[in-house]
Amino acid sequence: xxxxxERPKSLNDKAFHYCPGCxxxxxxxxxxxxxxxxxxxxxxxxxxxxxxxxxxxxxFATDNVQAAHGRAPAVGTGLKRANPDSIVISYQGxxxxxxxxxxxxxxxxxxxxxxxxxxxxxxxxxxxxxxxxPTTLVGQASATSPYGRDPKFAGYPLHVCEMLATIKAPRxxxxxxxxxxxxxxxxxxxxxxxxxxxxxxEGFTFVEVLAMCPTNWGxxxxxxxxxxxxxxMPEYPLGxxxxxxxxxxx
Amino acid sequence: MKTLMxxxxxxxxxxxxxGATLYFGYPITPQNEVAExxxxxxxxxxxxxxxxxxxxxxxxxxxxxxxxxGRRALTTSSSPGISLMAEGISYLxxxxxxxxxxxxxxxxxxxxxxxxxxxxYFQAVKGGGHGSYRLIVLAPxxxxxxADLTVLAFTLADRYRNxxxxxxxxNLGQMxxxxxxxERYPDDVDRxxxxxxxxxxxxxxxxxxxxxxxxxxxxxxxxxxxKYDEAERxxxxxxxxxxxxxxxxxxxxxxVSRVARSAVDELRALGIKAGMVRPVTLWPFPKAILQQxxxxxxxxxVCEMSMGQMVEDVLLALNGRRPVHFYGRSGGNVPTPxxxxxxxxxxx
Amino acid sequence: MPMITVxxxxxxxxxxxxxxxxxxxxxxxxxxxxxxxxxxxxxxGKCTACKACALICPDICIxxxx
Numbered sequence: 001x002x003x004x005x006e007r008p009k010s011l012n013d014k015a016f017h018y019c020p021g022c023x024x025x026x027x028x029x030x031x032x033x034x035x036x037x038x039x040x041x042x043x044x045x046x047x048x049x050x051x052x053x054x055x056x057x058x059x060f061a062t063d064n065v066q067a068a069h070g071r072a073p074a075v076g077t078g079l080k081r082a083n084p085d086s087i088v089i090s091y092q093g094x095x096x097x098x099x100x101x102x103x104x105x106x107x108x109x110x111x112x113x114x115x116x117x118x119x120x121x122x123x124x125x126x127x128x129x130x131x132x133x134p135t136t137l138v139g140q141a142s143a144t145s146p147y148g149r150d151p152k153f154a155g156y157p158l159h160v161c162e163m164l165a166t167i168k169a170p171r172x173x174x175x176x177x178x179x180x181x182x183x184x185x186x187x188x189x190x191x192x193x194x195x196x197x198x199x200x201x202e203g204f205t206f207v208e209v210l211a212m213c214p215t216n217w218g219x220x221x222x223x224x225x226x227x228x229x230x231x232x233m234p235e236y237p238l239g240x241x242x243x244x245x246x247x248x249x250x
Numbered sequence: 251m252k253t254l255m256x257x258x259x260x261x262x263x264x265x266x267x268x269g270a271t272l273y274f275g276y277p278i279t280p281q282n283e284v285a286e287x288x289x290x291x292x293x294x295x296x297x298x299x300x301x302x303x304x305x306x307x308x309x310x311x312x313x314x315x316x317x318x319x320g321r322r323a324l325t326t327s328s329s330p331g332i333s334l335m336a337e338g339i340s341y342l343x344x345x346x347x348x349x350x351x352x353x354x355x356x357x358x359x360x361x362x363x364x365x366x367x368x369x370x371y372f373q374a375v376k377g378g379g380h381g382s383y384r385l386i387v388l389a390p391x392x393x394x395x396x397a398d399l400t401v402l403a404f405t406l407a408d409r410y411r412n413x414x415x416x417x418x419x420x421n422l423g424q425m426x427x428x429x430x431x432x433e434r435y436p437d438d439v440d441r442x443x444x445x446x447x448x449x450x451x452x453x454x455x456x457x458x459x460x461x462x463x464x465x466x467x468x469x470x471x472x473x474x475x476x477k478y479d480e481a482e483r484x485x486x487x488x489x490x491x492x493x494x495x496x497x498x499x500x501x502x503x504x505x506v507s508r509v510a511r512s513a514v515d516e517l518r519a520l521g522i523k524a525g526m527v528r529p530v531t532l533w534p535f536p537k538a539i540l541q542q543x544x545x546x547x548x549x550x551x552v553c554e555m556s557m558g559q560m561v562e563d564v565l566l567a568l569n570g571r572r573p574v575h576f577y578g579r580s581g582g583n584v585p586t587p588x589x590x591x592x593x594x595x596x597x598x
Numbered sequence: 599m600p601m602i603t604v605x606x607x608x609x610x611x612x613x614x615x616x617x618x619x620x621x622x623x624x625x626x627x628x629x630x631x632x633x634x635x636x637x638x639x640x641x642x643g644k645c646t647a648c649k650a651c652a653l654i655c656p657d658i659c660i661x662x663x664x
Contacts, residue, residue: 001599005652005662016657020610020635025656042450045319048458057456063446065318066458068341071311074303078315078323079446081299082272086319086448104311107304181618184653214612221612 008032010041012061021221023122023178023211024053027187031089031118032060034192040199044087045079047072050100051093052126070101073108076115087198088115095125098134098158105160109204112169112246116194116205119160122213123232130216134158137235142216157235161208165241171203173242177210179228183238202245210236252428257396257418258283260429261326261352264397266291268404269437270322270350271298274312276305276331279364280420281354284326306331310338310351317347318457320445322404322437326352328420329370330361332378339413340379343474344459346444348407350400352416354423357582365582366420368504371559374415375533382471384478386414386485387532389503393427399530401435406485408439410477417532419555421505421584478534487530488539492518496525498594499543501564502553503529506585510553513590520591522598532560537567549573549597553590556580573597600647602640605659609637615651615660624651 007013010032016025035041044062048054050069057064063086067075072090080088090108097105097119105117124142125131131144135157139148149157161175172194176187187209194205210232212224219227255263262284265273273288285302292298303309309325316323327335332353342349355370357363372378374387386406388399396418403414444455461467491511493499498517502510507528517524527543529536540550549572552561561576568574577593579585602624604615609631615624615638623643631637638659652660 001601001663003661004647004664005649005660007658007661011658015608018656020656021612021614022656025658026654029658043448045446045448047315054460057458061449061454063449063454064456064458065315065446066345066456066460067314068311068337071307071314071338074308074311075315075318077301077308078272078274078312078317079319080315081301081312082316082319082321082323083447086446103304104308107308111301178654181648181650181653188653221614222617225614225617 008036010035010061011059014058016059017055018052019215021212021214021224022052023120023209023213026178026184027118027120027209027211028056028059030188030191033188034195035062037192038195038199040087040195043085044089047075047088047090049092049096050127051096053091053093053120054127056091070096070099070104072096073101073104073113073117077108077111077113080113080115084114087195090115090117092117093120093126094122094133094135098160106167109164109167109170109206112203114198114201114203116198118191119206119208120211121208121236122211124213124216126213126216137231159236161206161241164206168246169204170206170242171245172197172205174240175208175210175236175238177228177233177238178212179225179233252430254426255393255429256283256424256426257393258354258423259287260393260397261400261416262287262291263431264400265324265350266295267431267433268322268401268435270324270404271295272316272321272323273325274301274303274309274316274323275325275327276303276309278328278331280356280423281326281328283423306334307338310335313349314338314342314347317349318446320441320447324350324352326354328354328356329358332370332373336379339385340381340383341459342413343383343385344381345457346411347413347457348411349413350403350407350416351413352400352418355417355419363582364420366505366584367555367580367582368419368506369556369559369580370417371532371554371556374417375563383474384533386410386412386481388414388416389530389532390416390418390422391504391507391528393422393425394429396422397429397431410481412477417504419505482534485531486534486536486538488536489528489530490539491526491528493525493527493543495523495546496543497523497546497548498598499547499550500524500526500553500590501529501540501550501560502526503532503560506553506555509585509587510590512587513594516587516591517594522594524594535563535567540564540567544568544571547572549575551575551577551593551597553585554578555584600645601663602645602651603661604638604640606631606637607633608657608659609635610657611635611637612656613638614654614656618650618654620648620650621646
């Protein structure tokens with residue numbers, strides 16, 4: 001008998017503190033697998049954001065740095081410019097990237113910084129107790145949109161991949177999802193491709209992953225996947241938004 | 251060999267020669283010469299980079315990243331931009347990272363103006379950012395000191411694994427004076443126990459400022475403060491001018507100290523025993539010398555280009571032992587020697 | 599003979615593995631683990647080692663054998 005699936009080496013054997021059914025654990029594992037498969041563990045630095053994954057540094061058996069809310073792409077810029085041989089991964093949630101850090105992500109993308117951003121989009125704020133995020137859907141209830149998100153007061157959800165795709169420098173932008181095996185496989189492939197492009201020095205790579213937050217969506221994990229398929233995925237279409245060098249046709 | 255240099259350029263060249271070939275900044279008057287100088291010099295140096303950040307918020311976080319990787323890095327700004335950096339400075343201190351931040355002070359509050367002021371003393375010395383930490387704060391008063399104290403800032407930042415701030419003002423940034431610079435200011439610091447250089451042959455290093463348990467956080471804060479206690483013992487720097495028999499002691503830093511020095515000369519010519527203490531470290535503050543001079547001094551006059559910020563530290567140091575008076579100008583007005591002479595004569 | 603093992607002490611009973619298993623050989627057990635969750639259990643049935651369960655498990659509880 002042969003073992004065909006086990007825990008990746010780049011993850012410490014520490015139990016995740018995430019909720020049952022949370023998307024973070026899945027993506028952490030995929031990142032670690034990609035790091036292992038590409039042989040990057042000894043060069044990698046993972047940047048933890050502020051959000052449920054603030055303690056991502058407990059889990060990755062690499063160098064780690066915790067960054068202020070939204071600032072991870074700026075911290076990544078400093079790290080990568082200081083040591084271009086390092087592999088820098090900025091791991092961020094929707095409050096971190098799409099709210100507090102909108103300037104930092106846009107400008108890191110604009111400068112074409114040669115690192116990888118993993119954007120976990122679960123359309124809500126987890127760590128602080130389920131408040132509305134910039135990615136929360138119109139009509140979606142949250143701790144600060146108890147009657148459902150109302151565009152009169154809160155505008156409309158931000159589509160980060162689409163926004164970044166208007167910028168010339170980024171090398172690779174893709175949105176994937178965790179709802180089924182096919183999309184889990186696509187997510188892993190996207191994450192690995194992003195890191196591979198980074199190690200080849202090809203520029204800024206960005207993977208947005210639609211993820212479950214059962215606790216703050218107020219449903220159980222399987223219902224969360226159902227809701228993701230029914231509502232989140234139609235709002236945020238999956239696909240590749242950029243896969244070319246700056247100025248080349250996609 | 252001395253070269254005539256502008257203050258902003260002297261500090262830039264001194265930083266480069268200290269090995270800080272990574273500069274992250276944002277344009278703001280009156281320190282744009284630093285960014286422009288760095289943008290000319292750094293692309294010509296292997297491993298060097300000038301990155302114009304999108305905001306000062308980003309700039310200080312780029313520094314946070316670069317120093318986490320074990321390299322020397324610099325950012326500069328002016329008062330409103332330093333306010334934006336407050337969070338990042340707190341994070342640097344909380345994560346025990348060495349970094350140098352330079353404030354070329356201008357008029358405030360709010361947008362204020364682009365004239366020199368000294369009204370960021372509280373921000374630099376009393377916190378600026380949130381939480382329990384201190385910054386070592388250095389105050390140059392000449393273009394030579396703009397260079398020398400920048401070099402010292404890197405040394406102290408590494409010695410204490412803490413951010414160090416240099417506070418100058420628009421006058422010092424813009425003025426030109428002869429400067430002597432060494433070819434190089436060596437960086438022999440060993441950062442291998444904590445820097446993020448890739449976990450090859452060692453366990454991963456983690457840089458963070460999070461300590462969730464109260465006891466753990468308290469112990470960590472005590473550890474930081476042990477460093478600050480050591481800095482208070484070892485790093486106080488100041489200059490004395492004619493204080494030996496002084497009955498009127500002027501206290502001033504930066505550009506104002508040059509005016510105060512002239513005032514001391516004029517007062518002495520009038521037969522008044524005046525002297526001056528010029529703090530070079532605003533933190534740790536030179537309390538001991540001020541206390542010693544109280545044996546002879548009849549009063550102290552603190553002169554600042556603000557409504558009075560350093561004066562509070564002089565009051566604390568003297569603890570009521572002698573009267574402490576204040577004279578200040580704001581908005582970019584520089585006190586004249588005549589104004590200071592008049593203030594002293596009022597109290598003699 | 600393909601099979602999976604589930605690390606009981608890490609399982610949070612989220613049931614995503616149960617949802618994705620194409621041959622329905624995983625179910626939620628009846629025993630509380632040390633964290634207070636009902637952990638998933640492999641029933642011993644016809645596993646194809648497709649790894650769907652392991653791919654979706656947020657807590658890396660599952661090892662797959664062929």
